Amino acid sequence: MHAITIISGGMDSATLAYHVNSFKNCTQHFLSFNYGQKHGKELECAKKIAATLKGQHDVIDLTSITHLLKGSALTDSVSMPEGYYAEETMRLTVVPNRNAIMLSIAWATGIAEKAAYVFYGAHAGDHFIYEDCRPEFVEKLSSAFSKGTHGPFPYDIRAPFLHHDKAQILREGIKLKVPYEDTWTCYQGGEVSCGKCGSCQERLWAFSENGIEDPLPYATRKLIKKGEQVG
Amino acid sequence: MHAITIISGGMDSATLAYHVNSFKNCTQHFLSFNYGQKHGKELECAKKIAATLKGQHDVIDLTSITHLLKGSALTDSVSMPEGYYAEETMRLTVVPNRNAIMLSIAWATGIAEKAAYVFYGAHAGDHFIYEDCRPEFVEKLSSAFSKGTHGPFPYDIRAPFLHHDKAQILREGIKLKVPYEDTWTCYQGGEVSCGKCGSCQERLWAFSENGIEDPLPYATRKLIKKGEQVG
Numbered sequence A, B: 001m002h003a004i005t006i007i008s009g010g011m012d013s014a015t016l017a018y019h020v021n022s023f024k025n026c027t028q029h030f031l032s033f034n035y036g037q038k039h040g041k042e043l044e045c046a047k048k049i050a051a052t053l054k055g056q057h058d059v060i061d062l063t064s065i066t067h068l069l070k071g072s073a074l075t076d077s078v079s080m081p082e083g084y085y086a087e088e089t090m091r092l093t094v095v096p097n098r099n100a101i102m103l104s105i106a107w108a109t110g111i112a113e114k115a116a117y118v119f120y121g122a123h124a125g126d127h128f129i130y131e132d133c134r135p136e137f138v139e140k141l142s143s144a145f146s147k148g149t150h151g152p153f154p155y156d157i158r159a160p161f162l163h164h165d166k167a168q169i170l171r172e173g174i175k176l177k178v179p180y181e182d183t184w185t186c187y188q189g190g191e192v193s194c195g196k197c198g199s200c201q202e203r204l205w206a207f208s209e210n211g212i213e214d215p216l217p218y219a220t221r222k223l224i225k226k227g228e229q230v231g
Helices: A011-021 A041-052 A063-068 A088-093 A098-112 A135-147 A166-175 A198-209 B011-021 B041-052 B063-068 B088-093 B098-112 B135-147 B166-175 B198-209
Strands: A002-006 A027-034 A056-061 A117-119 A156-158 B002-006 B027-034 B056-061 B117-119 B156-158
Touching: A002 A011, A002 A098, A011 A027, A011 A041, A011 A166, A027 A041, A027 A098, A041 A056, A056 B063, A063 B056, A063 B098, A088 A198, A098 A117, A098 A135, A098 B063, A098 B098, A135 A156, A135 B135, A166 A198, B002 B011, B002 B098, B011 B027, B011 B041, B011 B166, B027 B041, B027 B098, B041 B056, B088 B198, B098 B117, B098 B135, B135 B156, B166 B198
Parallel strands: A002 A027, A002 A117, A027 A056, A117 A156, B002 B027, B002 B117, B027 B056, B117 B156
Antiparallel strands: none
16 A cells, blocks of 8 residues: 655654554655744654655645745744643634645645555644644545546545544554654744643643653643643 | 636636626736646746736746656656547646645635635536546535635635636637737647647637637647547
C-alpha cells in the first residue's frame, strides 16, 4: 500500500506517520506545507520524522498565498491567544480553509502516484475550534475529491485519530516509540515552547494525562483550566 | 457583493469575469494560478482581463507542486493530444485535482475577505473529460468547504456556465463585449495557437457556431470531427 501522509512536524502527525508506518508493506510519501506559519520551526521537525522513517518528503512552498490568509494569528499580525486550548478565543488561530488546501494537494499527489489513501492528523481535541478537523468535513471532502477524480485512487482521506484526544494519541505514540523530542507544537516562533498558547497547553495536558514529562524545553509548564485567566 | 473569481486567461473565465462584472455593486478579486502549465501565456491574458475590469489580481505561484502533478500533458513531458476535444485521448490533459486545489485557495481568500461567492468557469463542454468540472463535483466541494468554515462566507461556489457549452458562452461574451483577442486557449506554448489541440478545436468550433472569426492567429483553423484522425 502506498500512502500520502501530511505531516506538520507536530506530535499528532508524527504519531500518525509512525502509526501508518506500522502497517504491513506500506510506503509513505510525506508532504509538509510552508504557508508562512510563524512556527516554521515545525517544518524542521517534519524533515527529521520523514528522514527517520525513510519516506520521500516534500516541503511545499505555499508562501505565495500567505498574504491571502488574513486574520489568523498563525500567519498574520494578530496576537497569539493564550490559555485553555478549547476557548472561543483560540478561533484566532484558524487559518482559512488550510486543511482543504493541504488535502487537495495531497490528493493530487495521490492520484499521480496511485496512492491508496491520503492521511492527515485531525483529532477530537481540534473539533471545538477547527471546523476543518471534524468528521463530517473529512467525509464530505473525501467524497467531493473522489467525485472529481477519474480513476479509483486514492480511495479516500483517512484521519485515524479523528475520535482520539491528544492524550490518547500520545499513548499510542509512546507504544510506537515516536521521538517526541523531534516534534514541535508551540504556535509561537520562539527558541523554547512558550507553554501559554492553546497548542502548548493541549500538549502539556496530554503529557500530564500520561504521567510523563514532555522532552521539549518550555518557558512555563503550568496547566491552565477552562475559563481560567492566563497569569 | 464581493466575489473571488478564478481566471485562467482563457475565453470561458474571461467571459465569466465580464458576466460577474455586469452584476450590480459587485467587486471582484481575481485569482490565477501558475502551476507550471506549458501554456503560461494564458497568465498574461488573465492580467489584461483583470486590469481592464479594474479588479485586484493575484497570480499565485504553485510551481512548488508542479513536480507532483505527474502524468498530465499540461505539466509533464507527455505529448499534447490533438483532435476533437471530447475524445478519450484528451484525458491526458487532466491535471490531478487541479480545480479542487485552485478552489480551496479561492475559498480561503473568500473567508478572509468575507466574499459572498467563489466563481469559476467550468462548463458543459468539459464534462466528458474533466470530472472536476461536473455539477456534482462543484456541489459536493462547495458543501465540504462550507462544512469546514466557521462563518457564513463564502455562501458557495458558483459556476454559472456549468450547463452552457463553449458556443453559448461565446454568445454571452459577445453581448458583454469581452475582448477575446486578450484571451489564450491553446494548450501548446507556441507563438500562435496550434489549432490542433483539443482546447483550440473547441474554441474554433465555438467561433464557427457563432459565425464569427476568432481574432487570434492560428497555425491551422481546420475543424476536426469526432472520431476523425488528425491529418
